Structure formats: structure tokens, C-alpha cells
Amino acid sequence: MALHTLIGMVDVESPPGRGGGGGGRAEPARAGSETLRPPPFEEFLESNRTAVYRFLLASAGPDADDCFQETFLSALRAYPRLRDESNLRAWALAIATRKVIDSARSRARRPVPVEDVGEAASSADPAPVDANDPLWQALRTLPPRQRAAVAHRFVLDLSYAEIAAALGGSEEAARANVYQGLKKLRERMGNDDAFEE
Amino acid sequence: MPSRNSGRRAGGTAAEAVAVALRAMTSDAAAGSRRAASRIGDAADAAGLVDIAYGTVDTPIGALLVAVSRRGVTRVAFEEEIGDTVIELSDDTTMRVLRSARGTDEVRRQLEEYFGGRRHEFDVSVDWSELHGFTRKVLRETARIPFGSVLTYREVAGRAGNSRAMRAAGNALHANPVPIVVPCHRVIRTGGGLGGYGGRLDRKEALLRMEGSLL
DSSP states (O other): OOHHHHHHTTTOOSOTTSOSSSSOOOOOSOTTOOSOOOOOHHHHHHHHHHHHHHHHHHHHGGGHHHHHHHHHHHHHHHGGGOOOOTTHHHHHHHHHHHHHHHHHHHHHHOOSOOOOSTTSSOTTSOOSSOTTOHHHHHHTTSOHHHHHHHHHHHTSOOOHHHHHHHHTSOHHHHHHHHHHHHHHHHHHHHTOGGGOO | OTTOOHHHHHHHHHHHHHHHHHHHHTTTHHHHHHHHHHTHHHHHHHTTOOSEEEEEEEETTEEEEEEEESSSEEEEEEGGGHHHHHHHHHTSTTSOEEEOHHHHHHHHHHHHHHHTTSOSSOOSOBOOTTOOHHHHHHHHHHHTSOTTOOEEHHHHHHHTTOTTOHHHHHHHHHTOSSBTTBOGGGEEOTTSOOOOOTTOHHHHHHHHHHTTSOO
């Protein structure tokens, strides 16, 4: 199954695996099926959590925990319909990328902070990235696609093809996003005493 | 880092500086993601995205795993069975099986009360959907045996509709997916012998002793 097909499924509600009538157990779909099945969700979460979180620390900063939760809840929503266990990491990163872009958009629409959805960050926990961190201050001025591209490139070492898959565009666009993002970041960092060695 | 390619080279040392700074910023990802991942089960449960929630509870007879489907308690497993049971439950990946304190809260609380001597009856729904035929009848009847009393295999078989099917009743009880909640330990031999118990005989003995059915 192509990655874009998987990504397209992310927000599909009530997947067919749900048993009808009373919302009970689903019928196991694997009997007689030759299709590769993905690993159990918790295994998927365990093997991808660090890469996703690493990406989100750089691309969502103080919102990393919220984006992390939204990413894996979206993945969980689609999970019973997955039929292919290839490239689950790419799939997870693509969802996370979209959460970063969406969260930046909704933040722009409502600059006044509203109460966060869910129970992601309990008040006892410090923000995963200090909102005043000079590097984050520089990162947050980038358009979200560029910020995501820079994080993919320099935090996760993704290839441009992989970045393109995560961003949902061409490899050229991925390259341009990395280049523009890096250029802006260098300017911001160059103008800030906090980055002087 | 010699393997880094074009983008990095084009950017030269400044790109390298960006990479180094970003790596420092994200160096805590393993621990941070463990924290964040541990909250997914409860968040998913709150969002209605969990098909089977599981959790553990410590009791005098060892840790117990409890698993709760959308229909009710679907599994209780003894300490040594916990790992295998989670694997078995997770095997059907169309089911979303997650550890969640929230999703197992009620049954864990009732088990703690039971083992603390503060509860004689479980007030939780049991998921009967995978139990069929005589097995289901036997376990249904077993669920009605009150705290502090016992029935023989023959009596349970009889209540389930066939008093001669003692062996079948024994097999049904042995395969009970929800021990303690469905108290199969309250079924003993006609002569007063304990009979068998899937979760080790010493546990059956301990449970009966706790309920005052055994001195």
C-alpha cells in the first residue's frame, strides 16, 4: 500500500474492523488472509516513539507533547485498517509532520492560548522545550513546512525522498524547504548573541 | 560525520552548527518519548479508541492482569501468564489493545476491595462474547455461586443442564478466561477434594480460605 494511501486514511473514523451491533469485538481479519499485518499498536508505538518525539522537539518545541499525543491517536484511529507493515515509520512521521503544520495553523488563527486538548501535558511536567530557548525562538519564526523539513533533515537525517514523503510533496519542494529553512535559521542564529561561540 | 551528504555540504559549517544545536535540543528524546508514550493508553481510552484496555493489580496471590473489552472484563490472568496473555490479546491487530489505567480502573479497584475483604461480589460486566455452548452455561452458573459457598462439579454441570457432564464442566472451568471475577475456585470435588485449578491449586486454596470456605 502506498504511503499516501495510508496517510489518507489517518482521519477515517469507525474503521471496518469494529464489530457491528453493539460495538463489540471485531472479527479477526487474518484468517485465510495472505496480507501482511502490522505489528500490535503498542509495538508500533514503542519502535517509533523516539524518532517521532525527536522530530517534534525540533519542529513543535513546547507543543511536542501535544503533537505527540495527537500523532499517535490519529495513527491509532487508522490502525485497525492497516494491511501493510512496510514503512510504518514513514507513516508515523508523515502524521507527525501534518500535526506540526496543523498546530502552527491553528495557533496562527488563535494567538491567545486556549486550554489544550486531552491530557498530554500534566501541569507537573515542564515543557519539553523551553518556550524561551533561543534555538526554539529562531525555529518558530520559520514557516512550519520549512521547520519540519529542517528537523527531518538535520535531526533525523532523512533523505530528500523521505522528507518529500513526510511533507507530502515533491523531492524538489523538500529540498527547497530544507534550503530556505536552513538559510533563515542561520540568519536568525547569526544575529543572536546566544549562538556566538 | 563523513556520511552526511549534499545538503550539509552545501550549507558548510553553518549547516553543521545548526545540526549540532538541533541535536542538543533533541537529545532527551528517548526519555521524553517514554513519558509521552506512557500517556497514550489513557488518552486513547478517553477518546474511545481502545478496544481492549489492560492493566495489572497487585494481590496477595500475586500480580493479576486484567483486560477489559468494550463489552466487559475479557481476561484475568495470573502473574506467570501476564506476558503471554498480552501477546495473545495483541495478536489480532484489528483490535486496539493498550495498557490503560483509566480503562481498567473499575475492575482493578473491585479486585483490590475483594482481596482487602471489603467486597464479596463483583459488580462489573463480563465479556461473554467468546464463550459458547456448554462452557458458557457452566461459567454463567459459576458466576452465580456466592462468596463463602461452594458447589461440586456435578452440581454446576447439573445447573448448566447436564449433571453427567462433569468432565466437560471441569474443562469449561479450567478454561475460564476470567478467574476470580467468575469464581471457578468455588467449584470443588464431590468428596470435598479441591479438584483442579488453572491458576495453580495453592491459589484456589488461598481464595477459598480467604472466603471462609476452607479452614
